[in-house]
Amino acid sequence: MPNLKSRFETAVTESKSLPEKPDNMTLLKIYALYKQATAGDVEGKRPGFTDMVGRAKYDAWNGLKGTSADDAMQDYIDLIESLK
Numbered sequence: 001m002p003n004l005k006s007r008f009e010t011a012v013t014e015s016k017s018l019p020e021k022p023d024n025m026t027l028l029k030i031y032a033l034y035k036q037a038t039a040g041d042v043e044g045k046r047p048g049f050t051d052m053v054g055r056a057k058y059d060a061w062n063g064l065k066g067t068s069a070d071d072a073m074q075d076y077i078d079l080i081e082s083l084k
Contacts, residue, residue, distance in 0.1 A: 008037060008073040011080040018083050030079060032060035037072035041065045 002010075015030060022030065035042070042061040047054035064072060 004070060004073050004077075007077050011077045014084065015080050018080075022083055026079075026083070028056055028060040030076070031057055032064050033072050033076040033079065035061045036064040036067050037069050037076055040069065 012034065021027075042058060042065065046058050046062075049055065067075075
């Protein structure tokens with residue numbers, strides 16, 4: 001069985017060719033899990049109210065604060081598998 005990192009990289013590739021585009025909430029979850037897995041906890045200030053997309057992304061990522069990279073990778077893999 002391939003290691004977690006290679007399975008994660010495969011899932012990232014597969015996420016670009018899903019049969020149909022996920023809804024916005026699912027896209028936010030995919031984004032947040034990817035960022036948590038690759039960059040760790042969110043840093044910096046929350047975007048202002050005029051940047052609604054940036055703010056939504058920040059909030060989704062911030063909701064995963066404290067999640068380990070391995071857990072985030074596994075959750076990402078599981079989510080992409082469920083969308084295929």
